[in-house]
Structure formats: structure tokens, C-alpha cells
Amino acid sequence: MGKHKRPQTLHSKSGADAPNGHKSPAANGANGVNGANGVNGAFNAQRKPDIHQNGNPPPHQRKFPPPSIFQRALLKGILHRPSDIFFIFRILTAAIWAIVRLHCFELPYHILTRFKKSSKQHPAEWAWWNSVFFSVIRAGGSKVSTMGQVRFIGHLIEHTMQIDNFFIKNVKVTRGVQFKVNREILLRPERATLAEVREELRRKGFSHDPLNPSQAFFESLHPKGGPNAPVANMPEEVGSIDDDGTYTLKGEWIEALDDPKNPDPRPRSKTVILYFHGGAHVFCSPKTHTHMLARLCKAVGPGTRAFSLDYRLAPENPFPAAIHDAFAAYLYLTEPDHAALALDEESAAHELAVDPRDLVVGGDSAGGNLAATFMLYMARYVQPSTEPKFVLPHAALLLSPWTDLTSSVPAAKNVDWYCYCPGPIGISPLDKNAYISFKENYSGYYLCGEPDLILNARNGFGVDRRWEWYSHLVQHPLASAAYSVEGTLAGLTNTLVQTATHDRLVDDSRLYAHRLGLENPGRLTRIEIYKDMVHVHQALPLLFKSARIAIDNLARFIERSRYIRDEHERISVTPSRSFAAVLRKVPVRESHADQGGEEEEVAKVAKVKAVPAFMQPTMARGKSAEDGVEWVVVEQNGRETAGDEGTAINILINAWPLRTQHAKEE
Known part of the structure; x- marks a missing residue:
């Protein structure tokens, strides 16, 4: 497999001129890619005071002292x-x-x-x-009531979960992979996309300095206006990085090998899974998920690889550091020679670029939040300012994703003892008193950090400033994606959401799948609700048969999505709801007759091409006429039926505490 290089350029919406009057690479001719005004140089003059210059940390990083030795000990558990x-x-x-x-x-x-x-x-x-x-x-x-205790429990989980590794054969695990990331280069597409939003704030005299943010800046983090609203502003990272503006990311590779005793008849898989572990954004690591990813790679087939990213955690590196790390990992896989990256010898062994067409993104719990928001980040913050466009993963696997950081939905407040996941783990952005008194506010840790252990620009100026940051950041579409404004989730990829009836985040998963289906009618959106299972039960295959069934279903969905991708590229038509229906052998309705020749061409190909085994109706496909989602309930024996389990969707939609407030303001 050879390298897949793509010349990358950045552009602004205003045409040939990039923000602040700098020429875009496309307008610079020969200097477009690596020249003085290309991707490595075009935006050098745009550095703001809050970005590393001349080897010095930004002012908001120099403002606060590093944690003491005792605080560092607690952060290490x-x-x-x-x-x-x-x-x-x-x-x-x-x-x-x-x-x-x-x-x-x-x-x-x-x-x-x-x-x-x-x-x-x-x-x-x-x-x-x-x-x-x-x-x-x-x-x-x-x-558990403190971050040190959380990290201590995380270490116990790391060691306990590796017991399953002894039962998995023919899998290669490569740990210790790491690479350097230049944050300034990495964030150039984001800064170019947000140039107009930030320039408007500066023009009106509003501060966006993390040390002294204005109210207008806070409001720009979650703009109103529905589909016509401007893109939500992004806060600067407030965690510490090296003085040269770089930081190190780590991860591990997992590869399914051939079984010499039982050869697999399937063609060797090229699939690569970019995976983000769960842990409320504050604990766990790739080690806690090695066994689950090994089983998934084996289920997809020999040759399948997974890269499990050890992204930066809060409270040391609050939002949006993890999302930036996800983008860096995507570049590491698809463009290892990108200017924002520097690979060490161990990483260079895997430097052979992955074809982005073979890439799948996935995650569980907080990692599911990260996988979902990474796709949203690419679509809303990277693609608009990048030419040619990145090829995004063809499938997303979201296992019990945490898509509402406010814990507003009913299941998040459930007190039954079936699920080990604590609840609630977030606070309404309208309840300041609850925020101040709540000790296990994991969404607060993720968004603002922990002032008792490590200070930053969001939590270092008292509880009122910290509340101001939290109450606005928790509404950001890259934080609580399930409640983002209408139109935000459009243009995303084929997605499988897996949750369970005893999952604390079952309502988060169901609401997000509903929103995703509504805004992506041309994509495959499927949600599987496992009866009598718990949060991320896929990580417990030794306890539950349903966990092994769920992992097999993940593998089948990857193949199903790949098949749809290949058919789309072969037929060369724009994905549509009717096209997806043809792939499922469902007759095209007369309401699509106005599409004429395109539908006829798709139908002809569908008739002559045999549908693979994984496309046969062994996977229930009860597609809702309301949102276009395949709603499936999975019994413990694996039997699937079309349907839903849980609180009515309209109740979940209205559970968002700010919905009533916005209605009054309008």
C-alpha cells in the first residue's frame, strides 16, 4: 500500500485573499504547497498574542503556576x-x-x-x-469524589480489563507509538474558518482573550439562528504544551493476523479503525480497550488494524484539546508527512499512509462523544478552509456516546443499580448553585478543568468566572452535539450507534441518532438498543454474550458501509435516501420519479449485482419514516426486531433546559 499524498491548501471564504490580507496558497501559484506562502508559511503572519511565539508560552499559560508535586501525584492517581x-x-x-x-x-x-x-x-x-x-x-x-480517586480507579480498570487479552490469539499489539504535533500548524484550517467570526468580534471591540473574555465572545460559542447561524466560535486551548509550541501524542496499534490453523476465506482487509477510548474525558487509556479492539479487528478479518489514540485528558487539557488530538491522529494515519507532525522511529514504522477511504472512526462513552464531534469538527471547521477536501471516514461507530454534557435527559438521572456508570455526570447551564455544589461534575472537569489540582484561564479566577465558561461551553455543538442547532449535523457519514436499556447514556444515544437521521437523509444511520445490557457492554465479552454479538454487528456494519461506499463510487451518483433504499433492495417510491435517469441507473445496477451476505436481512432494518433511522432492538440471544426502547423522542427533545429559555427570547 503506497502513500496517498494530497497537496493541502487553505483558503478563506472571501476568494483569493486569505484572512488579514494574506494570499491563499491557491493564488500563489508555484508557492502553493511548500513555498514561502504555502501551507507551511501562508498563515505565519496571522499568529495572535495567545499563540506561542519566539519559543514563549502564551500569556494565559504563563499566568498560572504548574501543579505542585502533591497535585501531580493525585493527577497520576x-x-x-x-x-x-x-x-x-x-x-x-x-x-x-x-x-x-x-x-x-x-x-x-x-x-x-x-x-x-x-x-x-x-x-x-x-x-x-x-x-x-x-x-x-x-x-x-x-x-469516588476527587480526581485523584478517579485516576486511581482508572489504574485498577486498566489492569483488570487486560485479563481478556489472554483469551485472544493471532493479534499483534504495538505500544509506545508516539509523535509530535505542532499546534499552530494543526489549527490553521480552524483559524481560517473562524477568521470572519473572530474579525467581527475584534471590529466591534469585543475581547476574545482567554484571560478576559467578553460576553459577546461567550455568546459566539453557541450562536442562535438555526441552519443560518454562523459557525460556533472555538475557545483557545488552556492546557500546557511545550515551549516550542508542540506536544506529544501517544497510541497503540492493534492488528488482526492470519490464523495458520484456520485460514480465513475472506479477502485480506484494508480497514483501519481510529478509536477513542471512554472514561468521561478524565481517565482510562488505550490499555483499557485493547481486548475489545482486538476482538473487533478479528471480527472484521485478517489485516484489519486499529489505532487507539491516547488523547490528552482533562483536567490537564480541557476542551477542545481532545478534538484537536483526534484531527492530529487522522493526519498521522492519512498524511504522516504532514507539516504539523513529527514522527519518531517507532511511529515511522507505521508511516505508510492509510487510504482515507478505508478509514473508520469509533469510540465509546466520552470517546463516542469525541468520535462524533471529531466528524463534526472536520465537516464544520476543517473542510471549509481546505482544498482539496479531506476524504472523511466512511463509517462512524458510536458505543454509548455521551452527547449531552448537561445530563438533561431522563436516563442520565436514573438511579437504578443495574448500570455501573454513575449519574448524573453533568449539570444544567441554568443551575449555578448545583454546579458549585456538585462534586462529580465530569463535564465541568472536561470543559474547565479542576481548580484544586491545576489552574488555567477558565477556573483560575474564581467560581463566577468558571461558571461563566461552563454555562456557555456546555452549549457548544462540539460539546453537546445532541442539542446543537438545526443543520449542524448535516453532511456527516454512515453511523452505527449502539446502546442498551440499562445504559446511563441510552437517551443521549437515541436522541443523537434521531438528529443524525433527520439531517443526513442520504446516509445510513442505525441504532441498536441491547436489551438488559449496561453502559459500553461491548467491553465485557467475558460476562455477556450480547457483548460478543455487538462486536460482530460492528464488524458487519463496517462491511455494509464499505459496500455502500463502493457502490456509490461505482455508480457516481450523489447519495440520497432513495439510493440507500435501492441498496437495501427496497423499491424506489414514485415520489422519487422526478430524479429520472439517476434512479433508473441505480436500479439497474442493484438488479444485476448480488447482495453480499452481510447485506441480507439478518440485520433488522426497521427504518423510521419520521427520521430515516434504522431503529433496532437486540435481544440477549442476538435476535433483532425493528423498534425502540425508552422515553419518547419528543420528550428528549424538550428536555434541553435552554429550549424553553430560547423560545421565550424568540
Whole structure:
């Protein structure tokens, strides 16, 4: 597989002249790519005071001292305070009490009912020891109250989840891969796209300095106006990076190998999965997901590779650092010689560029949020200022994605004990008192950081300023995508969302899938709701058969999306709802007759081409007439039925606390 190089240029919406009067590379002729005025030089003169210059950190980074040795220890999950010793004692006590309560109060009831009725602690469909396991996890997790404790639990999860690796054969894992990222070069497309928005603020005299932001700047982070609203402004990163303006990203490669004893008859796969791990944006790492990605690569077929990114976490690097890291990882895979990257020897071993047509993006929980917002970032902030356009991943796999950081939907507030995921983990942008008193505000950590451990421009000036940042950032479309303004999600890719009835984020997943289907009628959007399963159950294949079924369904969706991509390129027609219907062997309705020859051409090809096995109706395809989404409920034995489970969608739509406020203002 050879390198796929693409000359990249940046342009502004005003034509030949880039922002601030600089010529765009396209207008510079021979100097377009690598010349003095090309992609590596055209925007050098645009550096603002908040960007590294002459080897000095930006003012908002110099303003605050680095964390102390004790704070750094807590950020690494090293517990050393007396209260931390008491925390471990409380975890052990809670775990023991959970086991006692389950066996003394719940077990007799289930014996009398012959395990045919569910209780608060034990769903009737589960094995008893599954309930014991989750009761212990849930009880212990409920005692976590500080970031140091969260990171400590993260280390325990890292070691526990690797047990499954012993059961997986014929997989190659390469750890220690790292590469340098030049943030200024990386963000040039974003800055070019936002040039008009930021110039308008400057023209009116409004500050966008992170140390002294104006109210107009805050409001530009979530503009109103529906589909005609300007693109939402982006805040500058407030985390620390090296003095030369670079930082290091790490990750690991996972590859499915051939089984010499049982050769796979399928053609060798070229699929590469760019994956983002979960962990509320504050803990976990690629190590916690190695086993799940290994199973997924094997399910897709030999040759399949996954790159699991160890993106920067909050509170050290709050929003939008992780989204920028996702873009850098995309460049690492598709354009390893990009000017924004510098690869070490280990990374250079994987420098052979991936064909972006073979790329799939995925993530779970907070990583699902990152996968969804990465696609949105590419579509809204990178593509408008880049020529030729990037080829985006043909499929997105979102496992229990966290798409509403305010925890406004009903499931986020659920108190049942089936799911180990705590809830709620976010706060309404209208409730300042709750924000101040809430200790487990993971969305607050992600957006503003943790002032008790590491100060930055958003949390270093008191609780009022921190609340101001939070209440506006939580409304940003790259934070709470499920509640972004109408039209924001248009133009995205084929997407599979997997969630579960006992998932704390099931309503986040369902609402996002509904919005995605409405705004992308020409794309394949499918949501699978697994009965009696928990948050990211795919990571627990040793406990649940449904986890293994879900991983197989992920692999089948990748193949299905690839098939649609290939058919689209072969027929050379613009994707449309009717085109997707033809691929599913559904007759084209008369309402599409005005498209004439295009529909006839698609229909002819569909008749003569056999549909592969993964396209046969073994996957339920109950497509909703309302939003164009395939709503599927999956039983524990794998049987699929068309339908939905959970709170009505119209209730979820109206759960957004700002919806009523915006209606009053209009």
C-alpha cells in the first residue's frame, strides 16, 4: 500500500485573499504547497498574542503556576492523603455491604419468584454472578469524589480489563507509538474558518482573550439562528504544551493476523479503525480497550488494524484539546508527512499512509462523544478552509456516546443499580448553585478543568468566572452535539450507534441518532438498543454474550458501509435516501420519479449485482419514516426486531433546559 499524498491548501471564504490580507496558497501559484506562502508559511503572519511565539508560552499559560508535586501525584492517581486511606476503606466497606445486601435481601425474593422477576439489584435476565459483580462496582464507584480517586480507579480498570487479552490469539499489539504535533500548524484550517467570526468580534471591540473574555465572545460559542447561524466560535486551548509550541501524542496499534490453523476465506482487509477510548474525558487509556479492539479487528478479518489514540485528558487539557488530538491522529494515519507532525522511529514504522477511504472512526462513552464531534469538527471547521477536501471516514461507530454534557435527559438521572456508570455526570447551564455544589461534575472537569489540582484561564479566577465558561461551553455543538442547532449535523457519514436499556447514556444515544437521521437523509444511520445490557457492554465479552454479538454487528456494519461506499463510487451518483433504499433492495417510491435517469441507473445496477451476505436481512432494518433511522432492538440471544426502547423522542427533545429559555427570547 503506497502513500496517498494530497497537496493541502487553505483558503478563506472571501476568494483569493486569505484572512488579514494574506494570499491563499491557491493564488500563489508555484508557492502553493511548500513555498514561502504555502501551507507551511501562508498563515505565519496571522499568529495572535495567545499563540506561542519566539519559543514563549502564551500569556494565559504563563499566568498560572504548574501543579505542585502533591497535585501531580493525585493527577497520576497516587493516593497519599489521610482522606484517601479512608476512601479505600469506604470502597471496601461499600463492596462488602453490596454483597451482603444482595444475598440477604434480594436473593430470597428471587428464589421465591424462581428468578423470573427483576428487582432493583438484579434483572431477571442476568446470571446471578453478573449482578454481584456490578453491585460491587457500582457501590465502590459511588464513593469516588476527587480526581485523584478517579485516576486511581482508572489504574485498577486498566489492569483488570487486560485479563481478556489472554483469551485472544493471532493479534499483534504495538505500544509506545508516539509523535509530535505542532499546534499552530494543526489549527490553521480552524483559524481560517473562524477568521470572519473572530474579525467581527475584534471590529466591534469585543475581547476574545482567554484571560478576559467578553460576553459577546461567550455568546459566539453557541450562536442562535438555526441552519443560518454562523459557525460556533472555538475557545483557545488552556492546557500546557511545550515551549516550542508542540506536544506529544501517544497510541497503540492493534492488528488482526492470519490464523495458520484456520485460514480465513475472506479477502485480506484494508480497514483501519481510529478509536477513542471512554472514561468521561478524565481517565482510562488505550490499555483499557485493547481486548475489545482486538476482538473487533478479528471480527472484521485478517489485516484489519486499529489505532487507539491516547488523547490528552482533562483536567490537564480541557476542551477542545481532545478534538484537536483526534484531527492530529487522522493526519498521522492519512498524511504522516504532514507539516504539523513529527514522527519518531517507532511511529515511522507505521508511516505508510492509510487510504482515507478505508478509514473508520469509533469510540465509546466520552470517546463516542469525541468520535462524533471529531466528524463534526472536520465537516464544520476543517473542510471549509481546505482544498482539496479531506476524504472523511466512511463509517462512524458510536458505543454509548455521551452527547449531552448537561445530563438533561431522563436516563442520565436514573438511579437504578443495574448500570455501573454513575449519574448524573453533568449539570444544567441554568443551575449555578448545583454546579458549585456538585462534586462529580465530569463535564465541568472536561470543559474547565479542576481548580484544586491545576489552574488555567477558565477556573483560575474564581467560581463566577468558571461558571461563566461552563454555562456557555456546555452549549457548544462540539460539546453537546445532541442539542446543537438545526443543520449542524448535516453532511456527516454512515453511523452505527449502539446502546442498551440499562445504559446511563441510552437517551443521549437515541436522541443523537434521531438528529443524525433527520439531517443526513442520504446516509445510513442505525441504532441498536441491547436489551438488559449496561453502559459500553461491548467491553465485557467475558460476562455477556450480547457483548460478543455487538462486536460482530460492528464488524458487519463496517462491511455494509464499505459496500455502500463502493457502490456509490461505482455508480457516481450523489447519495440520497432513495439510493440507500435501492441498496437495501427496497423499491424506489414514485415520489422519487422526478430524479429520472439517476434512479433508473441505480436500479439497474442493484438488479444485476448480488447482495453480499452481510447485506441480507439478518440485520433488522426497521427504518423510521419520521427520521430515516434504522431503529433496532437486540435481544440477549442476538435476535433483532425493528423498534425502540425508552422515553419518547419528543420528550428528549424538550428536555434541553435552554429550549424553553430560547423560545421565550424568540
